[in-house]
Amino acid sequence: MDKDLFVLLLIVVIRGCAPLLILRWQFAGGLLCILADTSDSILQDALGAEPLAGHYHLVDKSFDIYYLAFECGVALWRWTDPLARGAAAALFTLRAAGVVFFELTGFRGTFLFAPNVFENFYLFVAGMRSVDPGFRIPSWRWLVVTIVAVGAPKLLQEYVMHYRESATWHFVKENILMWR
Amino acid sequence: MHLRSFGYCSPVIRRYFDCGPRERVRRALVFLMIFAVAYVPGAVTLAMLLSGAE
Numbered sequence: 452m453d454k455d456l457f458v459l460l461l462i463v464v465i466r467g468c469a470p471l472l473i474l475r476w477q478f479a480g481g482l483l484c485i486l487a488d489t490s491d492s493i494l495q496d497a498l499g500a501e502p503l504a505g506h507y508h509l510v511d512k513s514f515d516i517y518y519l520a521f522e523c524g525v526a527l528w529r530w531t532d533p534l535a536r537g538a539a540a541a542l543f544t545l546r547a548a549g550v551v552f553f554e555l556t557g558f559r560g561t562f563l564f565a566p567n568v569f570e571n572f573y574l575f576v577a578g579m580r581s582v583d584p585g586f587r588i589p590s591w592r593w594l595v596v597t598i599v600a601v602g603a604p605k606l607l608q609e610y611v612m613h614y615r616e617s618a619t620w621h622f623v624k625e626n627i628l629m630w631r
Numbered sequence: 632m633h634l635r636s637f638g639y640c641s642p643v644i645r646r647y648f649d650c651g652p653r654e655r656v657r658r659a660l661v662f663l664m665i666f667a668v669a670y671v672p673g674a675v676t677l678a679m680l681l682s683g684a685e
Contacts (some may be wrong), residue, residue, distance in 0.1 A: 531645050
């Protein structure tokens with residue numbers, strides 16, 4: 452089999468199946484989806500194939516929204532805290548609308564107005580629920596504090612990765628993992 | 632630190648870690664992962680910004 456096709460199939464299988472784990476394990480499944488998200492760059496690098504060349508952003512963002520939709524579904528149907536549920540739905544909608552707007556306009560600043568705060572928020576609530584199933588965000592004030600706390604690092608990440616278009620994976624590979 | 636030396640422990644922390652040793656480790660790992668997922672990528676991107684890496 453052609454190497455590019457093999458890597459493409461691997462990426463599609465990994466990224467297509469990983470979100471199903473969210474339905475069984477809300478927190479661990481979410482973490483595995485992040486791992487699956489990084490796997491496409493790693494696989495392409497490790498196997499020396501570039502089946503997504505030129506379309507990488509579109510494919511990556513589509514799979515991102517796909518797994519975030521599973522997380523949003525879990526938040527809407529399984530979480531009992533109305534404040535956390537509403538915030539999750541609003542943050543997911545903002546992100547999804549941002550991705551669609553970016554694909555239509557190509558305006559990179561979109562990611563600064565629609566950062567993926569939803570993912571960190573989801574993992575915070577899902578993690579807390581795995582420790583304490585009755586976990587609730589006590590008030591609007593705590594909701595704002597939570598969103599700022601989990602959103603601030605994400606905003607910085609969006610600025611560097613999507614606005615400046617810095618190659619984060621290459622930086623990690625060369626300067627942290629020392630993989631040359 | 633000062634309060635802890637007098638035996639003080641936050642009631643919230645005490646409540647979350649009031650369980651068996653295996654469960655305590657699992658909960659500690661969950662808290663660690665929540666923190667790491669939010670802040671490690673942020674720290675890496677901050678390092679990229681400060682070092683001027685492209």
